[in-house]
Amino acid sequence: MRVPPMSSRFLDACRRRPTDVRPVWFMRQAGRYMKQYREIRAKNSILEICKRPDLAAQVTLQPVEVLDVDAAIIFADLLLPIEPMGLRLKFVAGEGPQIDNPIRTSHDVDTLSTANTDELGYVGESIQIVSKALAGKVPVIGFVGAPFTMASYMIEGGASRNFINTKTLMYRDETLWRRLMGKLVDVLGPFAMLQVAAGARAIQVFDSWVGALGADDYVRYVAPYSRALIERIRSTGVPVIHFGTGAAGYFRELHAAGGDVMGVDWRLNIDQAWMDISYRSAIQGNLDPAALLAPLPELKTKVHELLKRTGTRPGHIFNLGHGILPETPVENVKAVVQMVREFKP
């Protein structure tokens, strides 16, 4: 499968090609900060929205319309792939996703299915609707969780502070850990490819929890699987955005695992990070999401500082260092788009 070419500011930047102005989109641009989203969420659970392609498409398209951003990102949840693997997923109000039957034993890992990725076809349908509606105006980004983030959710059963179950399994039974990570690549790869086949023009790989690890453990237990997944996705011809949080201490190691674009949180200087990888990838980020709660003059200073740091070199995609906070005024998000568009280097 090779995707046909498409002209886009965002895709050009992914390839480190020059663009007229800096492309901009926001992680969690379809989310609670937006009135239109809250109206749909009031009547539907997150899982219901994900599984109804018409609704998922609707919330995906809202921010493109309202904010005029340079890419849409499909509305979905990182954990959707665990359902066809055999785990039971639910969302608990105020606590986020929880898994009824987390995996802890060799038997648990053995019984995980890797054969039912087509059950995630509803994500593909959502992407098809969005692609059609956008009609080439801006590309659709698909996404998957990175193997470590998926594995730790599956083992902990939900959010975790110390990742004790995950690390204990990793340290005590490396063979089992590697079997689990291998199975995840076998599910996440086809899931990403399903999204590309449906029209996604880039795939973001979210390693949201990778910052739980030390550098050596990342290299030994995790990087090979991130690399395998990223390579599989890249074989389709779409660019991969490799995003990790809390991992400033081993950004070079993350980069070594691949990514046409490296996504960075706000805890590092983006120019330093870019230099550290010798500009061999594009870079995406890294405004602190809390900056959008600042008064406009202060926000503008921060946006300009970031644009100056990343300079005139092609390959910077403006984004936050994490998802938009629910408390964010939508006017401030719009203002950031305008600041980026109007910026003169």
Add this chain to the structure above:
Amino acid sequence: MRVPPMSSRFLDACRRRPTDVRPVWFMRQAGRYMKQYREIRAKNSILEICKRPDLAAQVTLQPVEVLDVDAAIIFADLLLPIEPMGLRLKFVAGEGPQIDNPIRTSHDVDTLSTANTDELGYVGESIQIVSKALAGKVPVIGFVGAPFTMASYMIEGGASRNFINTKTLMYRDETLWRRLMGKLVDVLGPFAMLQVAAGARAIQVFDSWVGALGADDYVRYVAPYSRALIERIRSTGVPVIHFGTGAAGYFRELHAAGGDVMGVDWRLNIDQAWMDISYRSAIQGNLDPAALLAPLPELKTKVHELLKRTGTRPGHIFNLGHGILPETPVENVKAVVQMVREFKP
């Protein structure tokens, strides 16, 4: 006030002087992983232990006896200083510290007292008992929270995910923020000096939540106050350990704020971090606390890897990258001390 000299492996390493073997102690070495501690905790709240110098001294001394570490760290809580400032502190089971009256307004900051640090005299009494009991065998480390960590606790009222209230105050009213940070230095400095006067031979400054910030915000809003606090403590002649977590992306900026010893979490390579500051401070850390849940051969590999990374250069203090986890087998902690002692470079 100048403290008299004392011979100690730990203090020598703080000054980057050669030692016979690598000094070792553990953050939260007085804690729930230890049976003797749990027995006392079963009958007393954390605040009760802190405020009864006999009990605080007892739990401080337990790990020195059981583990044979190279330093004692006084049992206390980072948030104790907020009580004499006028805030009400309580510990909620499973949720950690909570503040009944967090600060949000200019009036809240104005009414914070900086004059009652002597109410923290019970911490000094605990240190006196411990110093006397140790009789120079190993030194006692005192500690304070860094201004940012204290300010964010006081503003959020407890643990926080996104530090929205803190950052909003910082961005929207910089003058108020600076007044708060200044007041904190005026309380934390004398509190640290009280501990030194009581016998503490080093002070660790914990910036546990500094990783919430981006690099630019750290430099602008926080570093001047950390620097002022550290300088005040250093004027007593004791070494300061400056410990930040989640801040690998701006470790050099943290170092620029001072510290005879830089404490690092496990999310970065300690040798890389040490080189990044041109070895101008000693360095402390950085084993992942979860490594102590690994089987002994794996744990040993990790301990040796860390000792090799830090090499034969004087100035490395062996420690974890964060506090000992409650689930940790005490035998494994003892084993780490032995591994460090027996290591031949």
